[in-house]
Amino acid sequence: MLETRSWIEDYFNEAADAVFIFQEDALVVSNQLAKDLQKELEFDPAYLLEIADAAIKQKFTPSDDCFSCAIRNLMPEISIPIALASDKPHPLPYFLIYHVINADNHVFSLTLKNRGVMSRMDQMANQRQLTNYVSRAHEEERKQISQDLHDSIAQGMYSAIMGVRRLNTEDLSDGNLAHFTDAIEQQLSATLAEVKEMALDIRPSVLDNFGLVPALKVLAQRLQENSGVTIDVLPKAATDGLDTDTQSMIYRIAQESINNALKHAKATEISILLVSHDHFIILEVMDNGQGFDVPKYEHFNGRSLGLMNMNERVKALNGAFKIVSAPGDGTTVTAKFPVQNAVQQPSDTASQPTIN
Template identity: 35%
Template sequence: MKLRQKILLLAVAPLAVAMMGIALAVKFQATALARHERALVESAYLQSKETELRHYVDLARSAIAPMVESGRTDAATRAAAMAALARLDYGPDGYFFLYDLQGRNLMHPRQPELVGQDLWLMRDPEGALTIQKLIAAARAGGGSVRYMWQKPSSQQLAPKLGYVVAVPGWNWMLGTGIYLDDVEQTLRRLDARAETDIRETMAWIGVIAAISILLVAASGLALNISEHREADAKLRQLAQRVVQSQEEERARLSRELHDGISQLLVSVKLVLEAATNRIRTAPSEGAAVAPILGMALNRLDSVFNEVRRVAHNLRPALLDDLGLFAALEHLAREMQAGSTLTVAVTQDGAPRPLGDEQATALFRIAQEALTNVERHAHATHVAVQLEYGASATRLTVRDNGTGFDVARMQHDPLRGIGLRNLRERMAALGGQFDVVSTPAGTRLVAALPLNSRMPELSLS
């Protein structure tokens, strides 16, 4: 997986996980709220129906109260009371029923076939003893009971809420009830509506999550494109600097070859030609030719020295043979040989072997710094310090020159190329590079950590 894909994944994954967590939390809370609302609606509805049924039963009791309180218990009086109760109905499924306290049915307007039957052991489809539950509630002073019973209008079993009381004088249980299938249907519609609302909420969360992820992905893509362009611009700028450095190095080598080695070789050629002509015109004057040949040899020595100097500037052999400190000392001697500048090289700490990349980088920094001091600083003394610390190898170059404006130099595209190249060289090795300059002098510090190495190039 490429780096930009990993970054995009790290940006999108937490957002997706967060949105999923929000969705699950919202679904859980909405489901719990819907259940709570259903329970409240059901409880309130049943409570209102229980109150309504109690009023119906009170009305029925008041209808037969004169007969019950008359003290007569004959069959005719009881039959008249049953007839009065049978006439009290409210709708196709609203009626009153009578049982004695032993479970025998005395009156049932919608199911007359039950009259006279002993239903004490009657059970509903769930196994509950329906009549016993009703009689127990009546004996306890009256109350409501939920049970299953056949609905007259549909001839199907349906849940029912009954309310019963005892008629102590006649050993009766009087009751009525309301069927709850309509209530359950209403509650099912409420549940379905809640599920629909939850699905719509989840769909909205999904849409918001998708839009958010797309926005993050688009932002990441835009940022990636921007960084790509910036990286490409930096690479082009770096390539231009590399080409410029190569051209400058070629121009310097060309000047040194033309002004130094080429001039000396031409001079040697002319001397040798003069010696050849002398020998050709006067073979007997060999002794006169010897000084001319000596001059040619001296100039050839100068050519060899010039070649060694150019080669040393390109890559000093001391750096590979004797190490960085010896190469810095040699560089200081060469710098002092052709100028009035004094260069002091010191070493602190226990020396340790450095990698080729580290040694070369520190040597080039010292070389560039000394060259800049010689050309621009108007200094008389330079101190070069190589320090082997516990965590880093540090090179410090101090001079007593006039200094320069570091910030202005770094932002000037036509100046400070050398300093920028040194800074980039240190950054490539994971090191630090710092320049502090005042009118009293300049201090340059380059530090490489012990584990510094060239970073691997990534094409991601």
């Protein structure tokens, strides 16, 4: 029992937060960091008590000024932002955490947590969460590619192989031979077309060879032919100066937004608008579909690029991402990216490059 108590005391004294424990208005015990902080900053723990008192009274309307009355027991915990050493060049930002330990005996703790440390911990937690989201998204994409290869490409190749075997094992007339070779050729052509379709979804060569705007036009044309939905590309910006990562991200957001509109929104018209201003470029994908309640779908949903994943990947490039939608009002997806130099809008002058 004594050894256990010693362990608890060691843990309390070595805690990374400054902890003060009170009973009524009297300080009962504090850990080593609290003592060091009190000595270094030369403050009275009663000062923390007054701050907690004022914060709690903002939540309630007590009938008197007694801090140790019932008001203290009405809230088991409250967090209060404060700044210590506020009279010095570099004030120290903290959270003061008030926590009830024993309500009957009016025992409570006041804990000082460094806001900078907490902020960094939150950033690390968010980064871990984002990494998990991205990993899951990539795994879903790999799963889909694997399924497509097995269900479509592999089956097409197997069918062609069986046809070739039949040519080698059966004595066919000239007419049947021509029929089977034609069937094999058609099967291989269909399989090749599916391979090209998959390659376009994964990484379109036109994006690398000709740039962002032609790639968006090819994407729109292909999806329009497949779906019958009108998809317009309205380029109001030259994109030659954009870095590769930004161009790829704009293409992916446009691709995912169009696919979402086709799969879920029942849209009949989709417009892709690309506009440049001083120091930034904006992509807008607008559809006239049925719309949706954005807050319900903000988090990762298992598809290749969920809305959460889009937002975080845009922020990774110092961009801004926004979705405006409501049931019955269509959807507008907006992504805004900074550029080092202003990307000039194309003009009608002969000297200005033309994007077809």
